[in-house]
Amino acid sequence: MSLFATQAAQQFPASAAAFPIEAVRARFPALERAAPFIYFDNAAGAQAPRIVLDAVARHLLDFNVQRGGRYAKSVEVDRVVTEARSKVATFLGGDDPDEVAFGMNATSFMRLVSLAIGQTITPPRDEIVVTDMDHHANISTWLELAKTGARIVWWKMRDDQRLHVEDLVPLLSERTRLVACTVVSHALGSRVDVAAVADAAHGVGAEVFLDAVHFSPHAPIDVKVWDCDYLVCSGYKAFAPHMGFLWGKLDVLKRLPTFREEFIPDAPPHKIEAGTFVYENVAGMGAAVDYFEALGADLHPGADTARARIVAAMSAIEDYERHLSRTMLAALLGAGATVYGVANPNQAHLRVPTFTFNLPGVDPLAVSEGLAASGVGIRDGHMYAPRLIERLGLTLDKGAVRASLCHYNTTEEIDCFAEVLRGLAV
Ligand SMILES: Cc1ncc(COP(=O)(O)O)c(C=O)c1O
Structure with a gap:
């Protein structure tokens, strides 16, 4: 049992392959409206589903x-x-x-x-x-x-x-x-x-x-x-x-x-x-x-209480995001990025798909501007965590780059991000 798994989450094993990503995305009108823009700054605020x-x-x-x-x-x-x-x-x-x-x-x-x-x-x-x-x-x-x-x-x-x-x-x-x-x-x-x-x-x-x-x-x-x-x-x-x-x-x-x-x-x-x-x-x-509950009901029609449906949804999200984490780590390491925190794809269970990284020799600002110019929204700076940034041996004025994904993001979006990133690496 994973260190972080809750008993409730164990009830609803999910698989990334089964995650209904297209149906999920269809519930978020902002994604279609902004397409092909890629929302990879979700840690600063996520999009809202239609029901909200x-x-x-x-x-x-x-x-x-x-x-x-x-x-x-x-x-x-x-x-x-x-x-x-x-x-x-x-x-x-x-x-x-x-x-x-x-x-x-x-x-x-x-x-x-x-x-x-x-x-x-x-x-x-x-x-x-x-x-x-x-x-x-x-x-x-x-x-x-x-x-x-x-x-x-x-x-x-x-x-x-x-x-x-x-x-x-x-x-x-x-x-x-x-x-x-x-x-x-x-x-x-x-x-x-x-x-x-x-x-x-x-x-x-x-x-x-x-x-x-x-x-x-x-x-x-x-x-x-x-x-x-x-x-x-x-x-x-x-x-x-x-x-x-x-x-x-x-x-x-x-x-x-x-x-x-x-x-x-x-x-x-x-x-x-x-x-x-x-x-x-x-x-x-x-x-x-309600959105989480409806997602849980779709995924596990047998979940018979509101809490069970919410846990079913969040467990499926957690599982799908692990798949995103592994894909992101491969993309970042493949582009030569220094990834802070858990960087081993086999330890994806110890993290969520939020990645702070730097490209050696490239200013974090240049990375986020380069990605912005290609339609990928990420963030650079100290992430309001000055002590953490110092512990990483970085300076507060430059900091690092952060790409933060959530359950409406896709591996195809990661591929686009990775292609731009490789082009920015020196
Ligand atoms: C982990 C964490 N704690 C606290 C905050 C502050 O939250 P709020 O903007 O709701 O005050 C943030 C905002 O980014 C955060 O990411």
């Missing part, structure tokens, strides 16, 4: 009012938000919709939770563990707590550019308040064994905050199997519009001191949701979960 576009448009056309009113349109907004909460809880493998809070983005939730944790830090439990692999949003906000007495402990990647839980264990003690780490690197694509992280952290009485922003479009999330305390996602990385959500264990959220006006109930999710959020985008997030 329709949900957002319907909301704006018919229900663009404030919730909490007595009239039907306002009641409908409340219903849509409640339903989306329930769908997102199912998407995450949680039981209780009240454990899901909606908001602007992942960064603001990281800030909200870190500000709250900051108020609860007292010696001797005053240490926060952060990693040098994470997006800076899940580092900088915790570093701030050092100003009010927290001690920061660094869990660092090994030279294989992966985080190993064996290295975390000796950093943990009865002083550890929280471990903040990602589920998968948004730059390298390397996965982290987060269930083992939670196990180790809980063993010393600490909490775990997971950044699942980059992971959520790639494979099943299971907050129960992972046993995390908090988890954040950005809808726009998972085929929904720009929005974010926080999940937390109910009792953990109940204890969390958050800012709220006196008339807001001191209970999750309301105590976490300051002010009005973007309802049409929450409607879109609910529809993104």
Whole structure:
């Protein structure tokens, strides 16, 4: 059994050959509209399926009012938000919709939770563990707590550019308040064994905050199997519009001191949701979960619950993306690229299809401009991970190139990308 496979995922073995890629692509109108443009910058934001576009448009056309009113349109907004909460809880493998809070983005939730944790830090439990692999949003906000007495402990990647839980264990003690780490690197694509992280952290009485922003479009999330305390996602990385959500264990959220006006109930999710959020985008997030569920129903008609259908879809996506990863690695190595993170095609299970690389002797900017000129959208720079970039021995001004794929990408697109890349190599 793979280190990262969930029990639920094991239920639905899939094969890349069976993945209905053409039917999937047909559900994303943006792909056809932009053709032959190739979307390889999905880590910065993915395209939305028709069902999401329709949900957002319907909301704006018919229900663009404030919730909490007595009239039907306002009641409908409340219903849509409640339903989306329930769908997102199912998407995450949680039981209780009240454990899901909606908001602007992942960064603001990281800030909200870190500000709250900051108020609860007292010696001797005053240490926060952060990693040098994470997006800076899940580092900088915790570093701030050092100003009010927290001690920061660094869990660092090994030279294989992966985080190993064996290295975390000796950093943990009865002083550890929280471990903040990602589920998968948004730059390298390397996965982290987060269930083992939670196990180790809980063993010393600490909490775990997971950044699942980059992971959520790639494979099943299971907050129960992972046993995390908090988890954040950005809808726009998972085929929904720009929005974010926080999940937390109910009792953990109940204890969390958050800012709220006196008339807001001191209970999750309301105590976490300051002010009005973007309802049409929450409607879109609910529809993104519907998209996964419909895909799962197509792939496994026997899957008899919403959660089973979602897991079936995400497992098939994970499997298909492994095939993309192997093909991408062959393409990158064939073009002479230096690939950071897991570069062995036989270890594709340790990564998602997000690749940070450089072409020796070629500026990252020139690579992404060259690809852009040929109709391939990728990204160059520091990927908002300055510490990671430094660990790779790169400079922040140039950084590296990142190509990030998701389940609507194809091996034919990889062939086009590879041909342009080979032409850019010196
Ligand atoms: C892994 C990861 N964490 C956090 C963020 C920040 O997310 P948001 O834009 O929703 O604040 C990103 C955005 O790229 C990300 O990739």
